[in-house]
Amino acid sequence: MKALWTRRRFLRGFGGGIAAAGLLAACGRLGGSRREIPGRICGADAARAHRLRAGGFPSPSRVERASCVIVGGGIAGLSAAWRLSKAGFEDFVLLELDEASGGNSRGGENAISAYPWGAHYVPLVNPESEAVLRMFQELGVISGFDAAGRPRYHELYLCAEPEERLFLQGAWQSGIVPREGLSLEERDEMARFHEKMAAFGAAKGGDGRWAFAIPVDLSSRDPKILTLDRQSMAQWLDGEGLRSRPLRWYVDYCCRDDFGTPADQVSAWAGIHYFAGRRGQAANAEPNTVLTWPEGNGWLARRLREACGDRVRCDAVVYKVAAESSGRRVEYWDARGDETRALRADQVIYAAPRFTAAYTVDEYQRSRPDALAAFHYAPWLVANLSLPRPPRGKGAPLAWDNVLYESPGLGYVVATHQGLKSVPGPTVLTYYRPLDQEAPVAARRSALARSYAEWQDMTLNDLDRAHPELRAEAERLDVWLWGHGMIRPEPGFLWGPARAAAGRGLSGLHFAHSDMSGMSLFEEAHERGIAAADAVLKSLGKKVPA
Amino acid sequence: MSYLLLLSVFVIATCGLVYELVAGTLASYLLGDSVTQFSTVIGVYLFSMGIGSYLSKYVRGNLVAVFIQVELIIGLVGGFSAALLFASFHYVAGFRALLYSMVALIGTLVGLEIPLLMRILKDRFEFKDLVSKVFTFDYIGALVASLLFPLLLIPRLGLIRTSLLFGIFNVLVALWALHLFRNQLGWPKLLRGAGTLVLILLGLGFAYSGRIQEWSETAAFSERIVFSKSSDYQRIVLTSESDELRLYLNGHLQFSSRDEYRYHEALVHVGLRAVPQPRRVLVLGGGDGLAVREILKYPEVESVTLVDLDPEVTHLFQTQPLLTKLNGGSLSSPKVSVVNADAFIWAKQAAPGYDFVVVDFPDPTNFSLGKLYTTAFYRELERLLAPEGLAVVQSTSPLVARKSFWCVNRSLNSVGFKTLPYHVYVPSFGEWGFILAGKLEPKIAAGRALPADLKFLRESMLQALTEFPPDMAPVETEINQLNNQALVRYYEEEWARYPGGG
């Protein structure tokens, strides 16, 4: 008893000593005052989206004509536009609400580096994602295939080593699967989990299709597999007796990373898809590598747009998509010139988030479809921090993706990681955090009420554990809020009726946004954009490229 | 209260042992031969404790005040012991003397602690209880220290911070004793002031320990430093000792004037003499101008472009008389243009057409430098090279880092280069390796005569350089790519195993 008492006393004394020293250190470092870090809330003006809901736009002064109008310039819309341009079809206009195209895959740039504002990587492409494979060849991301049919990727676009690390127990370990300090049982569970995922990855359904495919709609419809969609990922883990804390953290992290939604709110089918749906291989990289660029998928968005010349119009808020006797009439508010305009089109590709159609598409004004009410979206915070030198820390060296164990955020990626400097210098960190501590609607409301200073605090408080130096060193910190960042694959959504119904188009109107896949993935957005473009070409009687 | 005093026995016992362990560890880090260092440190320490115990009988008057003073001095000296020893290693000639005097001082003071405390406590316990209790806590403290030290303190805090932290504990014990006995002390305010001051000093030391560490480690040179400067990219240190000049970048030896000609003659001439028409030459890295000195021995060479990251280095080698004497003023030759840029980034935008390229980068000690050895870089190299040109790549030691060496070779081959690896012996580096690479098979049997004034190379030796004895013979390796950085891992592994390397 006494020994124990002594030890506890000792440890407390120890902690006290550290606290005292820490206090002194803090006084020495900050001189008592708090440093101001410049920055602001950037990004899509929430006011524009709300103006859209409020309605009451004056009727358009000018009416133009185009064979096809694309609404929304995210990856889906840009992919459609790219496809039309590649097919030699130029009579289209793309309308994008924001001041620049790219949507969730937008990037930014400052004097130090380009950096992502949202989507930042694409895994090695699955063989069944044929449109993506073709496009990657055209953009030079893939230069050829080896004898085994595996793509050879451009070396500068493959994520450079070291790819990821995890801050655990006061130091960085390489890789994000927790390893350091795990008990034997915890290690066992981790291995058991990965075995199960590998089995799912190799599994095919009774219909001969992969159990988990990308695009999602190529997956098997075998009811034995689809039942996974009726429970949450957390319930599935409970059912398998997988309960150890490091594993549960890891799975939760992955669900939050891919869906912006914790494991207890994500369908088990979606959760497993994260681990089992990716079968991409490369001639010149390990199978689990990813593709990334300093500006994240903003690089892809830019390359797709390059083919479209001046047919992309930004600051164009579409508020009405009306059905006419022949074709459609799209009305938009030119936010820069503050005037409304209209376009007559034979075909419309609707690549804005699917739920927004409830406010814009004529047919839905008469009767709101129930299906759209099932579309729930996860809000996100993304922050970009500029630093005069790379962040420090004990253990494994700085990686591309740097994750903190059991943290409310998802860590940060390093914009200069793909750079070619031989001595590390100033850099930009992109911090990611799904706002999932409240249900989406409440979380969006709280987010709107938060000031810039509060966002800054949230970011730095989370990273503080690994990087106390950021407070003193950050030169700039900008934040971006994605109110409807990602579709949430809640139990029942992926393989339920709402998603199926939402996928069907209306006359002269093709829906293309990635949210109809139930998962926000680059591949889904691209494949849907291409499919919509092909449908348009077909209905206009044009030749569809092979 | 008596028990609380006993607790302080435990704390000071822990502190005492920690200082001893710190000194022993530090001595074996810095002086090597850990068995000798540990046993001499422990011997001196224990003996000094005996002296302290002996001296304790001369302590008269207010025992508590003396105890408090002793604690404060131990806190200060013990607390800063590691920092002081680290920092003085390279500046104080009698480092050993300093080490043992500090160990002796701390040991003596620690030796005083227990006798003093026993005398303070003697009226509160029966003698047999007193002895048993004091020593029990003393030994428990020793156990705790000896377990915490390797398991928690060294991995988490490091030496400098550990000793500072335990210095803080000593001072806290002093301040606490001061508080308990405040009514029995003559100058409580003075003591409290002193205690607070020491505490602040230790606290500041703890807060800035990172800097202390950095500063003391960059000083890790055994020779006289004639120049040192931190540029934007690295720490440049030039040392000189009996006519020998050495350049260190970030603590890594770049050359010694005593044998650099072996390195640079091998680097340049083996390849350059085999290039049919060497008009345009490119040097990547090598801001010291020593490779350029060798290149300029070929009158056919019309222009040399030297790309080195660090303007401080190239400026130093253009202006410092000791150094321009060494490189023969090569960087000021009208044929030479110096570009300060990061090589990979420069190479990506450079126009091709070089007949000979010298790739003389620092070893791949980290992932950033590792990029300069990847297939992505070698593809740029291939683009820059004229059809009949040759490139030579310094490729670390094939003896120490055999896999690393052959990994560079394989990576060059994988982008289409034909290669010819060779090696020479450079005393200050050891057995060193280079790889000649060309779009056509590099041949060294042919080629023009070597310049006349070489100190090392002879034509008759060339063939032998390309022979690799079994202990350096080719091994299977991965191809080094940006997305695997296989070379950095090999390099780290191989040099870590090498005594004195890594």
Ligand SMILES: Cc1cc2nc3c(=O)[nH]c(=O)nc-3n(C[C@H](O)[C@H](O)[C@H](O)COP(=O)(O)OP(=O)(O)OC[C@H]3O[C@@H](n4cnc5c(N)ncnc54)[C@H](O)[C@@H]3O)c2cc1C
């Ligand atoms: C923080 C974050 C990180 C992500 N990271 C990744 C990742 O690493 N990898 C990955 O594959 N995926 C990631 N995603 C998912 C990403 O959403 C998809 O990869 C893809 O960018 C979705 O493209 P989209 O075109 O379907 O949708 P969006 O990007 O949502 O595009 C829709 C576009 O429509 C516009 N729009 C909306 N309303 C209107 C209107 N009324 N009028 C005109 N235009 C309108 C919007 O401004 C937007 O540009 C991430 C998402 C977020 C939020």
